[in-house]
Each structure stands twice: as C-alpha cells, then as structure tokens.
Amino acid sequence: MSSELAIARAGFGTRVRHIWQTSRRLPLIPIIIMSAVVFVAIFADLITPYPPNEMSLPDRLTPPFFMPEGSTAHILGTDTIGRDILSRMMYGARISLSVSLMVIAIASVIGTFLGMIAGYRGGRVDAVLMRVTDAALAFPALLIALLLAVALGPKFSTVVLALSALSWAPFARMMRGEVLKLRGEDFVAHARVIGCSQARILIKHLFPNVVNTLVVLMTMSVGLVILIEASLSFLGAGIPPPTPSWGSMVADGRNLFDRAWWISLFPSLAIGSVVLSGNFLGDWIRDKMDPRLRQL
C-alpha cells in the first residue's frame, strides 16, 4: 500500500504530522525570508507606512520603537532627514530584487548560449570563447562596474548592464562543462544521424539535460548579485539617490554609526539575510536536483 493512501485513510493528526515532517525537510527560514522579501518588493506601494522619500525634519534621527525615545510611528526609526527606514527598506527590496532578477536573466541567457556553443563545437571556437570567459572571470568585477558607471552615468540600466557583463562568465563555464560531458553520449550521436540541425540538437536535446545545473547556478547567483549591487550603491555607483537601495542606505548611515546605528544596521541585516537565504536555497535545490553537483 502506498504511503499516500495510508495518509489519506489516516486521521487528521497523522496528516498534520506528515505535513510537518515533509516541511521539516524544507529550508523553512530561507523560504520564509525570500517570500517575505518578494512580497514586500511587489506590494511596496501598498504596504509601506510612508512614501520612501518623504522628509520630516522634526522626526529626524528617531530611534527604532524599542528604544527609549523611539516611537511606533517609525518602527525602525528615521534617517538624518527624517525619512522612514522601514519604508525605504521595502522599496529597496524592490530595487535589489529587480536588479538581480534582470541581471541573472541576461547573464544566464548569454552565458548558456556561449557556453553551450563552446562545449558543443569544441576546437577553435571553444578556445576563443573560453579565453574570453577566463579574462572576464579574472577581472575584478567592481572595477568594470565603476568604469561603466563613470562612462554612462549611474542609472538603473547601467547597473544592470555592468552586473550582467560580470555575471555571464560563470554560466558560460558551467554550461560548457556540462555540454562537454554530454557531447559524446549516444543520444547526441543519434540526433545527428537522423539529420537534426545543430540548433535543434542544442535546444531540443542538450538543453533539457543541462537545465538543472542552470537553475542551481541561477539561484546561487541571486545572493552574489545583490551583494555586488549593494557594494556599488555603497560606493555611489549604483542607482542614484533619492531612490532607496540597501547599499546606499548603509552608506548614508556610515558616519553616524555610533549615534544612529539603526540607519545602516537594518539595511545591512536585510542584505545579509537575503544573501544567506539565497545561498541556502541554492544549496538545497542543488542537493535535491543532483547531489553530484556538490563541488559547485
């Protein structure tokens, strides 16, 4: 008798226990954090207590509510010009998430395309593409981003462009390795024998076999991209003010840490917990999909 059947027949208590046991195997805290951030990012307009850039000089440097002088009007306090930290963080989540989603989308498409072609064609194409990839991997990421920010001006599109220019290389590397392993398999040879075009072999036959690895790498990149975006904003090369971003919020409070630690502490915690959750989720998906990828 299958276990599903047993559970269907069992009483309510057993069913609850089953759900509990299944959920215990999920990385619950990372999932909760990630979903909360996604929710906040999507509905920031509706749930923020204040507009993110609304100044209120009488309320400036209000500490968070649990401090003696704090008030529940500003739960996480306010910054030097009286803007609500919580509201700004909620909008900041939107920036961080949209930047990292766009960057990962662009980087994974470019990286997968180049990597698969390099792995499948081999020879000179492979040599040239992998040299370019190596160069991109070896170059300090932040510098390219700074260069682009100066040349094109700090704006949303520049940040996305800069981060994509840095993030495609690991995808190309990984995809090339995967295709290289599969290239000699029988199913590829069969596809070739029945006259499939190169594009068809790559898309219909090889891609479904590498998509697991791709998903794992994409999840693991979320944290990294958010972290670089935060560093860029911290240096002033990110999305320009007054648009709130977690990195620039940390930068705002950096000279006031001894007097008004809440300005930079809460955004830093947000960055840290999202990056951690992203990494844990990536680890978990990797183990679920293919434990062989452990060394990733």
Added chain:
Amino acid sequence: MTRYIIIRLIQAVVTLIVISMVIFALARASGDPVMLMAPPMATLEDIEVIRQYLGLDKSLPEQYWTFLKSMARGDLGKSIQNRRDVTTLIAQRLPNTVSLSLPAIFLGITVSLILGVTAACRRGTWLDNGVRYLAILGQALPSFWLAIVAISVFAVALGWLPTSGMGGPANYVLPVLTLSFFMLPIFTRLIRSSMLEVLDSEYVKLARIKGLSERVVVWKHALRNAIIPLLTATGITFATIITGAVIIETVFAWPGIGRLMAEAMIRRDFPVIQASVMLVAVVVLMVNLLVDIVYAYVDPRIRY
C-alpha cells in the same frame, strides 16, 4: 614549454588589446570632451579648433591608434578634476595600497590555511561545521558594513584605534583586518576541499602506514600537495584584493588607488578611472600569465 609560453603571451596581448578597445569605446561614450573644455562663450570655430587640437577630427581608427600610442608611452591623460598627470596620481597612491594589501594577504592566507586544514582534518565535527558556517556567513555579510561596525566598536566606542586615515602602525590594524577578512571565506573553502581530496589519496595513506606522526602527514605531505591546485586561485585572490581595496579604502579614508578610483567615480573623472582600470588589467594579466607558466612547470600535463 617555450611554445606554451609563446602561445600564452600572444593570448595575453590579444586580451589586452580587447580591453583597451572596450576602454576606448567607453571613453568616447562618456561624453564629448570638447564640450567640457570649451568656455561657455566659445564660437563654433573655437570648438572646431579644440576638436582639432584634441585630435577628435580624425577617424575613429586613427584616434584609437593615437590612444594606444600614448598608453604605450605611459601617458594616461590628465585628471579632469585637478589637471594633474594620472600617472603621477597613481604612482603616489600605489605604495599605500601595496602596504595595506600585503599584510592583509599574508594574514588572510595564514588564517584560512589554519582554518581550512583543521576543518578538513576534523571533517563532520562541530569544528568543521563551525568553520563552514563562518565561511558562508562571511560571504553573505556585506564587507563594507563589517568595516563600519569595526570602526564604531574599536575606534569610536572603545577608542583603542584611530577611525581612519594613514599614520602610525595603529592605523593599519582595522583596515588590514577587514581586508584580510575579505578573502577568508573563499580561501578557507578552497583549502578545505583541496585538503579533503589530498587526505584521501594513496600517498597520504602510505605516509600514515610508514608511521609518520599525524602532524607531519597533514602539514608536510598533505598540505604541500593541496596547495598546488590553489595556485590557480591566485588570480581570484588578486581580484578580491582589488575589490576589497576599493571598499576598505573608501570606508577608512585610506589614500590608496582604491579610494582614488572611488573618488574619481563620484566626480566622473574618466581619465583616472580609465588609467586605473588599464593598470589593474595589465597586472591581472601578468599575474595570470605567471601563474599559468608556473603551473605548467609544476604540472607537465597542462602544456599544449
């Protein structure tokens, strides 16, 4: 071996040319320098004169060639902000960055060696898990924030160390510590996994059978072999240090090239950024070239 070195040299030169093309293209995209130089009352003829003076009336390939020639001469242009030679600016700042990063690299490598090796030897214990979680945490926390916390605790609250700037040896403590923390997570992870692989090998078993003490087996036989694959990570180390230097120097107001770049970025001083990036590119390429050659020398399977 000679053939291998020649091929790698040619590849390095090609990469450098590609990088210079990208920088040149970005320099042109960053705005019209004529408009920056021309006074507000300039007539169209004046603008034309400046354009000719700057060589911007020539074709793009010609301009690129001039750009390459001046680069090769070491003339990297003048800072927009104070009209000083970019080369001098960088030459002034470079020693400060070196004196900050060398101790940081040394400290980072030493600590991550100890952590990585101990974790690998005690695989699966609380110590191993502790080191692994520390590495994960270290990679997730924004390092600029760590530097801010370090300043506010040790410099502001406790008053033990200076907050920023350069001066006596005390000024080095916090920047060096935070910069070395930059490389700890990656390096500890690399060393741990490399050590795990080596500890499983036949020659380590042989060394144990021979009755060598565990200390000699681990720190002499295993570690020496575990370090070889780490050579390839030298490039990554370098990139990490450069990235770290930009952030740490900004936080600690350290007058190195990292801060030079960050300031130039805020003032949109393109020549300074361009020169710094070009310099870093050359050094990164040379480091990687050297590593590849050393690696091919150590491991004959790599050669073409």
